[in-house]
Amino acid sequence: MSGDDVRDDPVVEAVDLSFRYPGADADTLRDVDLTIRRGDFVAVVGGNGSGKTTLCKTFNGLVPHYWSGEFAGAVHVAGTDTWESSVARLSSSVGYVYQDFQNQLVRPTVRDEVAFGPVNFGLADHAERTQEALEKAGIAHLADRFVWQLSGGQAHLTALASVLALRPEVVVVDEPVAELDPAAAVEVYERLSELHREHGVTVVTIEHHAEFIARYASSVLLMSDGAPVWHLPTAEALARAGELAEHGIPAPQVVEALARLGVEGVPRSPAEAAALVRTAESRGALRRSGPRTEPRTRTTPAPPARAVAAARGVSHGYRSVGGDLQPVIDDLHLELLEGDRVALVGGNGAGKTTLMRLLAGIQVPRSGTVVLDGVDTRTERPHRLAERAAYLTQRPERMFLKASVREDVELFPRSRGVPDVDALVDRILDRVRLTAFADRDGRTLSGGQQRRATLAIGLAMRPALLLLDEPTASLDVGSRDDVIAMLAELSGSIACTVVATHDMHLVAEWATRVVVLDGGRVLADTTPRALFADPDVLARAHLVPPQVAQLGTELGLDPLPLTVAELAAHFTTVPLGVPA
Known part of the structure; x- marks a missing residue:
């Protein structure tokens, strides 16, 4: 049937x-x-x-x-x-x-x-x-x-x-x-x-x-x-x-794009959307005008930029049941700079989580060196390195150890004797819009609220480097957008943020730099726009661009759009009766 x-x-x-x-x-x-x-x-x-x-x-x-x-x-x-x-x-x-x-x-x-x-x-x-x-x-x-x-x-x-x-x-x-x-x-x-x-x-x-x-x-x-x-x-x-x-549940990007261009139809794929756009162009209802918006590029700090963390010749792996060493990270070199908003991407098993744990000092590499905020992670215990890097796991519920969100947020600074902890926690809860939920057990919150609560825990640690593992996984789009907006707001108080993610919308909308892992090595260190225009890297890393970038590729747009607004800027709608 x-x-x-x-x-x-x-x-x-x-x-x-x-x-x-x-x-x-x-x-x-x-x-x-x-x-x-x-x-x-x-x-x-x-x-x-x-x-x-x-x-x-x-x-x-x-x-x-x-x-x-x-x-x-x-x-x-x-x-x-x-x-x-x-x-x-x-x-x-x-x-x-x-x-x-x-x-x-x-x-x-x-x-x-x-x-x-x-x-x-x-x-x-x-x-x-x-x-x-x-x-x-x-x-x-x-x-x-x-x-x-x-x-x-x-x-x-x-x-x-x-x-x-x-x-x-x-x-x-x-x-x-x-x-x-x-x-x-x-x-x-x-x-x-x-x-x-x-x-x-x-x-x-x-x-x-x-x-x-x-x-x-x-x-x-x-x-x-x-x-x-x-x-x-x-x-x-x-x-x-x-x-x-x-x-x-906002409409798929291709549906939103056609609505923005005034093109009728409800496409179910970028290819269908491209066909409808070409038809509108052939009828004179649309014409290409070149983008009116300045393409977003990586915002690199003016040199000399401070290195927040660096991995130098790092290799790491785990023992299998049979005792063999299974390599995960292989002779990896990477430097993270102040001001970077880094998306760490790659296929399942590429080594993203292991690399983040190494950068945070939770683990030390089998060979090579990781330097975190000027400190070799081999020379300092993980609980001391937590003052320099905060690693927020993929499972937010694992971050909740106390009976309320407030107690979880204050746990680290109070244990370190930070002055005015109550005022600090109040400011952070207000910043992540969780003041009303301060006395709730974090495990009882919705998915989006839990992600914001883990961000609050990380902020209270006041790290130079913030590392988040899949912060938008399993969230509805509204909650996902909240997390993306929150990450953007943190740029003023966190020297460098790294997000390991499969969410290509987050990559397109938030990141200024993309590090692509493949087989435990850096396959590419690039920008979102350059990544989505590189079919070889996309294929090797098992990545699929957002629909709007796929539509831009189908239509041959240059520069490749990262948002619906950028795509729409490539076109001018021609009113009825006006020659194309």
Whole structure:
């Protein structure tokens, strides 16, 4: 069955569904009435805290059988009442790939992992199901690989194959692209699309990235405050760009660009958008005028610039289970200067996190030297180096050690005897707009609030070097933009900021310098504009430019636009009746 031939019979039905977690003040889901048709490809969208994940966990019975609480109404999946079933029985109808998919892998090899479900259910055809799932996920060649050897994208596809082995009718994937490099993210979506198109599997993704929604989804379910706002075909949903933006899901850049140019149409890819622009040009409705805005370039401090950190001939690696040294960083040379806003990019496994930990002095290299604010990291203990560099991990919840945000922010300066700690903490909480949440446990905050709280913890350390690992992962676009704006504001108080990221929008909108890692070495040290114009580096580093840069490439624009405003500056709209 093709993905477009959606049958009339429902595969998921929710009627008057409400749910409240224990101790919560309000319902997370409120009077939800929803039907998902068999064979649909549904993107569930909405801001952080809108109820997306909780809704999808009712499909496989995690709510209410694992996450207990006040449950009302009914959910039926493939004709089964989830209340009367169990998570184990529902797993043959609903496969669920979690946002933290790495924790879903429990067996040593890929084949063992994929076979785990069928073997534990005692299915006689477990070997056939395993091979079938490996092939559907496109990872049959990885069957004998240990799971700890996998890249992020390979691990994600292994988690997908493990649920496919039970031949579910519905596959739910929570944030498919959150922890993946751009090329791996496309690969996961291509596999999901193939399942939907060629095998008739109903696919549900929880997604913040409008470009993936536009390219792959058949319909869009908008959630807000625990209830569906609407569930529409993708073209109709994208036509409601203003309403989506109000809920933290702005239109894909290509849709926004065409609207800015006055070109009709709702393109689902940069290639489609380029075709519509060329048609408008051929009809005389648009003409190229050259950019009216000055291209943004790297803002390097006037020499001599102070070196905030430097890696000189650094190599590092880790011991495998068999005792072999697995290299991660290989003879790397890098200097970070005062005023730099550095995006550290590269494919999964390129060495980004390891390099940041070395720069922060949390680890020392096996060979070579790291100098942090004038100090060789081998000569100082990590807790003393924390006064010079703050490293904020990818998992913000791990930064919260105390009972309130205020206590977490004041922990470091109070332990160091910093004067006027209370006033310092008040200023920082106000700066990150968390004064109203100062007495809340950081682990109870939304994703965007947690990121701002970890920034507050870092600011209170008053470092010369601020290092952030994937600060925008899993955030809705509104929260992501808040974090980007916050990072921009910090340039006056932090000598140098380094962000390891897969988010090419952050690279385009914030960075003045991009360091590309590949195989533990610096593949390129460049600007965002130069990076997105270099297909060889993009391919080697598994990077995909933002849609607006892809559209600029399709149209042959020079300089390559980094924003919709820059793209629009290349064109002049010709009023009706005026000769082109």
